[in-house]
């Protein structure tokens with residue numbers, strides 16, 4: 001079991017890093033030949049950074065758009081962020097002090113995350129417009145996240161996992177030393193579904209996470225009159 | 241207004257998100273371009289035999305040329321935030337007019353041929369083969385998108401369906417299925433200089449007529465120069481301004497402003513079109529060819545500045561793309577932005593107190609302002625973000641006593657398209673145009689009832705044409721749409737020059753008669 005999961009995690013990590021890396025390389029290499037920020041847009045780089053920070057932290061556009069999706073989406077993402085940060089304690093020794101500090105918050109954040117996910121799932125089923133645009137994979141993705149969050153929360157609040165051995169196992173993985181993995185079924189389900197999520201990340205809509213940084217409607221400066229902006233392939237047209 | 245065999249949507253007190261009605265607009269598609277107009281733009285004359293292959297190759301090529309396309313196709317999480325944001329969905333209730341569903345028509349094919357998941361488990365991720373039905377759906381629904389970008393404001397990642405529509409239209413044109421209306425117009429503009437195909441003599445004739453009319457009206461010899469060399473300003477305006485109502489009243493307004501500013505100006509017969517339909521079909525090359533005519537005219541006429549008349553998508557291409565497509569404009573006077581909008585020009589004079597108005601000339605109207613989508617969400621005016629909203633309103637308030645904005649969700653960055661933008665302003669799409677105007681008509685009804693608004697001003701040739709056509713379907717009058725510079729024209733007090741002082745008496749008589 002220890003070895004099986006070790007292989008799974010090495011594979012998942014490789015897929016995640018290489019897959020997302022190659023997508024990011026593609027986005028970065030593909031030119032944006034025209035200035036297309038959705039206006040009103042910032043007229044300076046600093047303004048753009050501020051705009052992006054607002055999109056990333058408070059989901060500004062989504063807030064303008066739909067308060068329910070915003071509420072559930074924001075709960076889910078912020079919950080997930082805290083939960084992920086909290087997980088750092090399994091990978092650091094000694095545990096960084098700020099990670100220790102957020103432990104209690106991270107624990108309850110898992111509830112926020114689950115509530116958010118349930119809200120999103122209910123919308124997907126109940127609202128006819130959202131149901132129409134959903135493919136089976138959209139439901140499965142939410143299901144997978146619910147399994148991850150659900151099993152995680154169970155281990156925090158209901159049963160308790162052998163955290164000492166788990167930490168030793170994970171620290172071992174990081175130095176390519178395969179140690180003992182507790183064979184608690186809930187833990188194994190949790191770990192397996194995380195690995196699946198990592199593997200599908202680069203081939204699914206989860207690419208929205210890197211994607212938002214490359215979205216020209218959000219990350220471009222509104223200065224086309226001041227600065228000439230030409231893509232390499234467009235310059236070739238000029239030389240004809 | 242002709243009798244129609246479809247239902248005109250009812251105007252509700254408050255906007256209501258309609259229930260889906262599948263295929264409600266499946267029957268609506270514009271005429272396909274004839275061979276001659278396809279080939280002259282560099283596309284296949286008719287549907288090529290191996291169109292699937294060609295289309296997929298083109299799709300792949302576009303994802304390597306446009307980062308927007310590449311990122312947008314991957315990033316949508318199907319959250320549904322955009323589903324109720326499109327005026328065509330609100331007006332037609334067809335689910336494929338929800339922005340994300342429209343994108344999915346293209347995205348599902350992209351997934352099938354370009355992503356691992358789509359190749360391995362197409363059913364699971366909604367991937368689809370490019371079949372004849374899919375191509376038909378593309379043709380139908382990518383011609384039910386006015387590329388207004390309203391959806392992009394509300395998407396958490398800024399996914400802009402307009403970018404996808406443009407790409408899809410370019411793929412369709414490439415395989416031989418371009419749209420008649422757009423492609424014929426681009427052809428005319430590339431050969432004759434304007435969308436209407438007006439040759440130089442006709443243009444000169446029209447402008448001469450305008451000079452006579454204005455002089456008769458005001459007693460002041462306001463000029464409408466054409467192809468005059470060595471002027472300060474080259475005015476590029478949509479060709480509808482030369483004769484359509486209420487566009488022409490706007491053109492008269494620009495001329496009066498130039499006259500009062502004492503700035504020498506001219507129009508060009510070679511570049512007698514501000515509109516650039518190359519954008520609508522997603523063709524960088526065709527858009528560039530049209531933009532280059534403006535550069536050539538500016539060089540040929542030796543002007544110092546370029547000013548654009550009232551037109552929405554034209555201002556997008558001018559403001560956001562002109563420098564890219566046809567720059568650098570280092571031969572023009574660096575003291576002014578290139579190009580400038582006529583509203584920037586007028587606003588600047590107003591803020592320096594160089595124009596005098598008699599606002600009471602517009603007292604027979606109570607106004608509201610329709611923000612045109614391309615001006616609102618794809619460009620700017622003035623130095624500050626959002627100037628595209630304040631400048632036109634400032635001008636209206638400087639020339640009129642009665643102005644009220646429509647409800648907040650329907651103006652500024654949230655503005656609804658008129659229903660006729662993006663290359664859809666054609667008679668073969670009349671039903672779509674009527675239904676797509678619904679959200680704007682509801683907002684207009686709101687201020688009509690609550691604030692006594694009688695007229696709606698706009699700064700876009702397409703909006704003006706579209707509204708004069710669809711207003712009657714909703715119980716309004718066609719002349720309730722006006723140009724912003726028409727308001728300027730009505731209120732501006734012209735200084736009489738020496739020549740006309742002699743005619744002073746005759747002129748007073750005229751006014752009496754006119755009154």
Ligand code: HEM
Nearest residue numbers: 055056057059073120138141142208209212317318319396
């Ligand atoms: C800042 C920008 C982000 C915004 C605005 C955003 C927004 C959203 C939204 C609206 C959903 C839709 C959920 C649904 O309706 O099903 C979603 C899903 C998701 N996001 Fe994000 N997201 C952002 C960044 C991230 C990042 C950085 C991650 C990191 C890993 C992430 C991971 C996820 C996951 C795992 C899902 C669930 C997928 C699903 O529902 O199928 N997101 N996001």
Ligand code: SF4
Nearest residue numbers: 326385386388389391
């Ligand atoms: S760009 Fe405008 S017309 Fe096109 S889908 Fe988006 S909201 Fe609808």
Ligand code: SF4
Nearest residue numbers: 316317319320322395
């Ligand atoms: S708002 Fe954006 S991410 Fe959400 S469904 Fe629409 S296009 Fe997709």
